[in-house]
Amino acid sequence: MVTPQESKPNNLVQTIERVSLILDILGQNPQGISVRDLSLKVSLPKGTTHRLLSSLSYLGYVRQDPKTRNYLLGFKLVELGNLLLGQLDLRKEAEPFLRELAERTKETVHMVILDRNEVVYIDKVEVAHNPSGLRMASRIGLRNPAHSSAVGKVLLSLFSDEALNQFLKEKKLSKRTEHTITDTVQLKEHLKMVRNQGYAIDDEENEKGVRCVGAPIYNEAGNAVAAVSISGPAFRVTKNMAQETLKKEVMKTALDISRRLGYRGGR
Template identity: 45%
Template sequence: MSNVTTVQSVDRAIYILEKLKENPNGLGITELSVTLGVSKSTVHRLLMSLFKAGFVKQDPLTDKYQLGLKCLELGDVVSENLDVRKNASPLLNELSFKTGETVHLVVMELNEMVYIDKVESPETIRMYSRVGKRAPMHCTGVGKVFLAHLPIDEVEKIITEKSMRKFTENTLITKEDLYAQLDIIRNRGYAIDDQEHELGVKCAAAPIMDSRGTIIAAISVSTPIMRLDSNKFNYIISEVLAYSQKISESLGSFLTFN
């Protein structure tokens, strides 16, 4: 199949989903064929692909097609990400004020970490980061927090797909070392990135849970090691845990992380 044909099929599939959104009672193959301006066989092929993926369903009484539960699932993910950012925003500011360091709110997308909010440190020396930036999972605090709360088969899949690239001398590059650290993270409730992704930067991260006890985001406090001593970093850890709990509670979680 050529690239042009593939793009055309994707465009038509999106168009079908848009039309089904506008017609909650459903549409039949003939109606979609006329609206789309293509043959019934083409519409049927596209619908079958969407049906197998769960994006559409067929009413057994009318034979008409409607949006499937997969669309609801995707909508829930988007809604959760919007909710967690809205609920977390004032607390992220508090956490940055109390620690004097940069705070990030991060979610997982396509087996990577994506920064969806940030509060900059008031200090002159800061780390480079931006909302929308992507980062690997195996060598970041937020990434390891997520991995610690995922099923082992999913962790295996992520490691296989993304590999364990070495960024610094501190980066974990074997599954055995990573799994041992994930056990520690699960037990203590937080993760540390000790110059594993970027030299000179250390961070502490903790999970954000929803009402079902599922991890949906993570927060971290990052700081240049030149500003750290053991007392300050222990304080940062305690505050990260406290604020991850507060944000989770604002989303309906009743879990105690530590």
């Protein structure tokens, strides 16, 4: 089955489009932004921008700093976003396993799903005091390309030919670092290998200095619905480490979670 790319509706509601743009811009301004500056950024008259903001503000999607009068993102978004996260059964089931994995390996553990052919982080477990004190820049809700991450590649490796071609058609393989696989043929070869191994390594392909190992989580029906990964600084997560110990740890955790979801395969 092919997850269809959400095509641009020909009758996109103008207000919704504008609101989305406004929220994106507010997200980029942690200290808030004035009506004037915002109106310039969205190329709308001040009056129009203000009307949209006051409606959004009333409903909680936006808030206004009483001192600076700047507008910021509102907590309604936190409410809805975490409501959605809380509705993911997968997350509830997986959490203890993720914690355990983080504890054992002392590295950061992520769980992701695929949404519109992109990786979305739906959980993250960090150990309180990891050896180096380094913290991953990742955040729950963050999106990453599939082709440059361990979790993404391991999920892509289980795509049907049809779905993979669809993916390649709609996404271009952006070069995130010098190690990113940006060639279609090369990626296809690589994915074959990943599929056979049952895990993927992100060898500084998404972010310089960060190496990850990822494995797929299957549901009862045997479909890969998510992926787990261990991420860490490349100097600690060496290639050897990844291919030896970490690979086993991640695969075990992924299988445990899959079993928990009713998966019956995997030997």
